[in-house]
Amino acid sequence: MGKTDLRVLGKMPLNAEPPCLVELTRHPITPLHLAYARNHSVIKDLASEFDSYTVKIDGEMEGMEEKVLNVKDMIASFPKKEVVAVLICAGNRRAKMQETTGKAVRGIKWSEGTIANARWAGVLLRDILISAGVSEQEDDQKGFHVWFASNVAPCEDDACYGGSIPLDEAMAKDGDVMLAYEMNDGPLTPDHGFPLRVVVPGYFGMRWVKWVDQITISREESPNFYQQRDYKMLPECVTSPEKAIDEDWWGRIPAMQRLNCNSVVAHIQCLTPACPDQKTLKVTGYAYAYSSISRVEISADGGDTWHEVRITYQEGSWSWSLWEGELVVDIDTDALEFANHGPKNGRPKTKITVISRAFDRSGSAQDTDCRWNLRGVGFCGVGVGSVEV
Ligand SMILES: Nc1nc2c(c(=O)[nH]1)N[C@H]1C(S)=C(S)[C@@H](COP(=O)(O)O)O[C@H]1N2
Ligand SMILES: [Mo]
Numbered sequence: 413m414g415k416t417d418l419r420v421l422g423k424m425p426l427n428a429e430p431p432c433l434v435e436l437t438r439h440p441i442t443p444l445h446l447a448y449a450r451n452h453s454v455i456k457d458l459a460s461e462f463d464s465y466t467v468k469i470d471g472e473m474e475g476m477e478e479k480v481l482n483v484k485d486m487i488a489s490f491p492k493k494e495v496v497a498v499l500i501c502a503g504n505r506r507a508k509m510q511e512t513t514g515k516a517v518r519g520i521k522w523s524e525g526t527i528a529n530a531r532w533a534g535v536l537l538r539d540i541l542i543s544a545g546v547s548e549q550e551d552d553q554k555g556f557h558v559w560f561a562s563n564v565a566p567c568e569d570d571a572c573y574g575g576s577i578p579l580d581e582a583m584a585k586d587g588d589v590m591l592a593y594e595m596n597d598g599p600l601t602p603d604h605g606f607p608l609r610v611v612v613p614g615y616f617g618m619r620w621v622k623w624v625d626q627i628t629i630s631r632e633e634s635p636n637f638y639q640q641r642d643y644k645m646l647p648e649c650v651t652s653p654e655k656a657i658d659e660d661w662w663g664r665i666p667a668m669q670r671l672n673c674n675s676v677v678a679h680i681q682c683l684t685p686a687c688p689d690q691k692t693l694k695v696t697g698y699a700y701a702y703s704s705i706s707r708v709e710i711s712a713d714g715g716d717t718w719h720e721v722r723i724t725y726q727e728g729s730w731s732w733s734l735w736e737g738e739l740v741v742d743i744d745t746d747a748l749e750f751a752n753h754g755p756k757n758g759r760p761k762t763k764i765t766v767i768s769r770a771f772d773r774s775g776s777a778q779d780t781d782c783r784w785n786l787r788g789v790g791f792c793g794v795g796v797g798s799v800e801v
């Protein structure tokens with residue numbers, strides 16, 4: 413699948429992420445060979461079924477009639493819309509949560525690479541839903557949800573893959589929720605959902621249903637396992653899967669939907685020092701939020717003082733933000749020699765840790781107090797990187 417550049421965390425189904433954040437963040441638009449793969453089922457190659465591939469649309473909303481849309485006709489008859497949007501797994505940074513809290517989390521131990529900023533093209537879901545009779549009146553849409561399902565393969569925990577989003581999100585006049593058939597200016601590849609996948613800019617990846625073939629309007633959220641029994645930030649007191657079920661925590665905690673505000677340190681480079689007891693560090697990373705990023709800050713003293721960095725890339729409303737900044741750090745050489753009992757291999761080394769935090773356009777800050785949760789989802793503690801100087 414051309415995914416040889418990824419670190420494979422699971423072969424069957426395929427789950428893999430790019431191994432190097434320096435390489436990942438070098439590209440504003442993530443090239444396909446660095447786009448992570450997250451699957452709860454086998455990857456279906458539907459190329460031979462393209463001509464007959466259909467999406468069924470139905471629902472319990474007044475005025476709707478069941479519709480079966482052939483994908484080829486759909487692509488030909490609805491306007492093409494393009495959007496740059498970042499796709500992020502809710503389990504991104506799971507390993508960091510475990511490392512930071514010292515408590516085991518359940519799930520694939522993703523590092524910080526389950527994120528791909530891509531250019532998507534497809535048809536607006538809004539246009540499709542209107543053609544199926546969904547009301548354009550906001551009042552009529554309240555309380556409804558749009559279910560997406562893929563029936564092409566059985567999944568690990570359910571007969572099909574599914575999820576839902578609130579209908580008003582899909583119908584928003586300035587929204588960009590789409591059924592995409594292109595990624596980075598080419599047709600979707602089988603692993604990213606060919607021939608059709610849902611793209612929900614600003615929402616976590618599990619709602620971006622691949623190989624989508626069914627759309628349903630309902631007063632309830634999707635009953636699918638991946639909406640109801642996974643992808644929820646359970647409270648800290650829920651320490652086992654049994655407890656989650658016995659005390660009905662899955663039923664009580666809302667499903668994760670919109671991206672939280674988050675930042676990650678990708679790389680720290682030590683620039684040539686101006687004087688021996690000072691180091692200039694160049695720090696780079698990424699950040700994202702539902703309402704896009706307004707500011708990112710870094711600190712080399714554990715958060716006592718923060719320095720704003722430059723946003724070097726941000727595109728439209730839904731992309732990730734790439735950032736870079738310089739920090740001048742004082743090194744106490746006397747203390748260093750003492751701590752290391754004198755220079756060993758030429759000169760003593762010390763480890764400098766840099767942390768990051770982000771702010772979004774709505775004024776919210778990254779929730780860096782982020783706690784442990786059983787499934788290790790939504791981790792947004794400070795971004796952390798370190799370098800030996
Ligand atoms: N049909 C289907 N759609 C799916 C999934 C899946 O397992 N099956 N995984 C979801 C999850 S959890 C994520 S994070 C993204 C990953 O998309 P990618 O593999 O294109 O990176 O797809 C989502 N859509
Ligand atoms: Mo995911």
